[in-house]
Amino acid sequence: MRIAIVLDAIHPYSAGGRETRYRHIVSQLSTQGHDVTFYTMHWWTGPRSKQSDGVGYKAIMKYVPLYHGNRRSIGHAVRFALASFRMVFYRYDIIEADHMPYLQLLPLRIVAALRRVPLVVTWHEVWGPRYWRQYLGPFGVIAAAIERAATMLPQLIITVSPETHERLIELGVAQNEL
Numbered sequence: 003m004r005i006a007i008v009l010d011a012i013h014p015y016s017a018g019g020r021e022t023r024y025r026h027i028v029s030q031l032s033t034q035g036h037d038v039t040f041y042t043m044h045w046w047t048g049p050r051s052k053q054s055d056g057v058g059y060k061a062i063m064k065y066v067p068l069y070h071g072n073r074r075s076i077g078h079a080v081r082f083a084l085a086s087f088r089m090v091f092y093r094y095d096i097i098e099a100d101h102m103p104y105l106q107l108l109p110l111r112i113v114a115a116l117r118r119v120p121l122v123v124t125w126h127e128v129w130g131p132r133y134w135r136q137y138l139g140p141f142g143v144i145a146a147a148i149e150r151a152a153t154m155l156p157q158l159i160i161t162v163s164p165e166t167h168e169r170l171i172e173l174g175v176a177q178n179e180l
Contacts, residue, residue: 004037006094008110010082010103011068012059015045020100020126023162032056041089043082062088073137079103089113101125101159104152111155123156128169150174 007028013021024040031038032055044050044061052059063085066078083105089097090113097114099107101123114121129149134142153159153175160180161167167180 003096004039004094005031006039006041006089006092006097008041008062008086008089008097008099008106010043010078010100010106012040012042012045016068020102020124024100028057029055039092039094041086041092060092062086074103079105082106083109086110087113090116094119096120096122098122098124099156101152104148107152107155114157120157121155122158122160123152124160124162125153125166125170126162127166128173130169130173 007024009020009024011018011021013025028038028040037058038056039058039060041060041062043063043065045065046052046059050061063081066081067075068078069075070077082103086106086109089110094117096119097110097117099110099121101107107121107123110121129137129146131143131146134146134149136142138145150173153170153173156179158179159170159175161170170180171177
């Protein structure tokens with residue numbers, strides 16, 4: 003199976019929990035004979051495409067910092083979302099994407115429909131309206147609406163914890179979509 007993993011931050015260039023989780027999963031998938039490619043920013047030096055340990059890496063955009071100060075960069079999220087439209091030019095059987103930073107999920111849903119492949123999204127956490135308002139002030143209402151709308155885009159959502167699973171159900175995601 004040709005698996006496209008769309009992720010704005012990858013190991014070893016970014017060392018968060020989701021990057022580590024994807025590194026382990028991709029290693030297992032590759033060992034099982036699947037053709038796995040990360041579609042991400044151009045984190046590395048050299049050509050926009052590379053292979054490492056049986057995994058492909060394709061830069062769909064140049065490197066842009068993930069954070070502006072101590073918050074995720076909205077500019078980065080917009081650029082990554084627009085770059086995600088480039089996925090229409092590649093061949094794969096399934097798109098797996100991380101939920102953050104949300105905006106890329108709409109272009110990926112469109113691309114998945116055009117390519118007639120499923121869009122699967124891994125959801126690590128749900129912030130909800132209250133947390134978004136604390137994080138962004140009045141603009142948190144918009145971010146919470148984007149978070150909610152993003153839950154409607156994938157054909158399947160993979161949750162990494164029971165709490166995330168329950169919080170997505172509270173947001174209105176149907177049990178059979180999780």
